[in-house]
Amino acid sequence: MTTDATATDGTTTAGAAGTAARADGLPTLAVYKLASCDGCQLTLLNCEDELLALAGQVRIGYFPEATRAVLPGPYDLALVEGSVTTAADAERVREIRAASRHLVAIGACATAGGIQALRNFADVAEFRAAVYARPEQIDALAGSTPVSDHVKVDFELRGCPVDRGQLLEVVTAFLAGRKPGIPGHSVCFACKRRGTVCVTVAHGTPCLGPVTHAGCGALCPAYGRGCYGCFGPSADAAPDKLIPLLRRDGMDDRAVERFLRTFTAAAFESLRAGGTATGGAREKRASGDARERKRDRRQKQRKEAAS
Known part of the structure; x- marks a missing residue:
């Protein structure tokens, strides 16, 4: 350079x-x-x-x-x-x-x-x-x-x-000079790996784990607390699908909004508005590229299975 x-x-x-x-x-x-x-x-x-x-x-x-x-x-x-x-x-x-x-x-x-x-x-x-x-x-x-x-x-x-x-x-x-080996799955996957009981299923505790990028080792759920989403939305996050579950656990619309607006509020808001996990231009390109690669792999697998 x-x-x-x-x-x-x-x-x-x-x-x-x-x-x-x-x-x-x-x-x-x-x-x-x-x-x-x-x-x-x-x-x-x-x-x-x-x-x-x-x-x-x-x-x-x-x-x-x-x-x-x-x-x-x-x-x-x-x-x-x-x-x-x-x-x-x-x-x-x-x-x-x-x-x-x-x-x-x-x-x-x-x-x-x-x-x-x-x-x-x-x-x-x-x-x-x-x-x-x-x-x-x-x-x-x-x-x-x-x-x-x-x-x-x-x-x-x-x-x-x-x-x-x-x-x-x-x-x-x-x-x-190599690509970092950082996982892209959600906190829910991390909970299963460490054997942590689901705080939502077991106790009705609101948790953003299903839509949050892993990386913390599922720290909050391990101590009986719901995930606060500090690692931001995972690659396949669908927060609008989680909201009915949060309401089922007793949260009204204002409580749901406050729950989503913490450490990575702008990222979750961008995702709900049809954007991406960070709202950044590069993240949008990366997410699109990842979806295309995933779709190509599936099509290739179907062709191989058909032959």
């Missing part, structure tokens, strides 16, 4: 400098934050032993949460946490994309807009006036949107926060 870009701190990420930084042959990793709580970055830092093992195989080019040292880009792999909520965020994520060979969005904020996307369902100007003494000084976009709504994303890792094992898998996979 030879693209030059300037980071928000004024550092010029020139192609020649990036080549010099990788003279030792090690790939470079950069970790960025937009609008988020830092939870996904902390998940990476909590990998302690694994990070020590990774230290000899990669150079940390940019990671303010871990070190003040900065290597000039471009970088082989950029992890981006957080949603785009301001014009400055939108500009910064374009700079990150230009300075990165691969860009991975990590966490519910970066992949679905996060819990802050609840503002997408209200008047942001009204919020500003109620919260800030000088609302005119607050430069906020009308909505909180995923990274993929603004730039090309090479992979999206769900979760609030992301799963430690999955994060390590994604980092090592990209650095090794």
